[in-house]
Amino acid sequence: MSFNGNQYPSDEGLDLTTKGQIHTHDTSANAALNVGSNTYLLTADSTETTGMKWAASAGGATVTTQSIFFTGGSTTTSTSLVDVPNSTITLPTRSGGFAFISVQLTCENTVSTAATQIGTYKNSADSIQSCNEQNAVNTANTINVSDSDDLDGGSLKARWSTESGTTTLSQSSGSGRSLMRTFEVS
Numbered sequence: 001m002s003f004n005g006n007q008y009p010s011d012e013g014l015d016l017t018t019k020g021q022i023h024t025h026d027t028s029a030n031a032a033l034n035v036g037s038n039t040y041l042l043t044a045d046s047t048e049t050t051g052m053k054w055a056a057s058a059g060g061a062t063v064t065t066q067s068i069f070f071t072g073g074s075t076t077t078s079t080s081l082v083d084v085p086n087s088t089i090t091l092p093t094r095s096g097g098f099a100f101i102s103v104q105l106t107c108e109n110t111v112s113t114a115a116t117q118i119g120t121y122k123n124s125a126d127s128i129q130s131c132n133e134q135n136a137v138n139t140a141n142t143i144n145v146s147d148s149d150d151l152d153g154g155s156l157k158a159r160w161s162t163e164s165g166t167t168t169l170s171q172s173s174g175s176g177r178s179l180m181r182t183f184e185v186s
Helices: none
Strands: 022-025 030-033 041-044 052-055 063-069 093-109 115-122 125-133 141-152 155-162 167-169 179-185
Touching: 093 115, 093 155, 115 141, 125 141, 155 179
Parallel strands: none
Antiparallel strands: 022 030, 041 052, 063 179, 093 141, 093 167, 093 179, 115 125, 115 155
């Protein structure tokens, strides 16, 4: 093996003879490292002669999801954030894990210029919020907010308020459906 015609003075250790062998070097010479067992990963290990070895994977991430679809027809006239009905998700407890949280509300308001605000409630406090103004009376409008939290066994809730009038969750399906979803990784 050569890049410039005479890079290596000899081919010792470079003549690979077995499927999956790779070129390595120990403290004094080129060497071939044989293929590892199926599903093993090549990893650095300074105690090995070549500084590398094949080892079993340490394991992958644990991923779970939860979804709640909100009941269409629910209403609010509150000008401060209140719970969206039936919007509680309890996170699992997994050390070092976290959750990505997504809330989507498709709603309409009785006042054309009324803003609807949504957010999340976690760790006993309101969190990230998004605000969207209605374009027309009783026209469906979709609002999204994203957040994250530790996997500490805590509860999450979707929250909403209206600037004025009555805001109603639409009876949508598909991409316009009102929901809260978590993607939990540890």
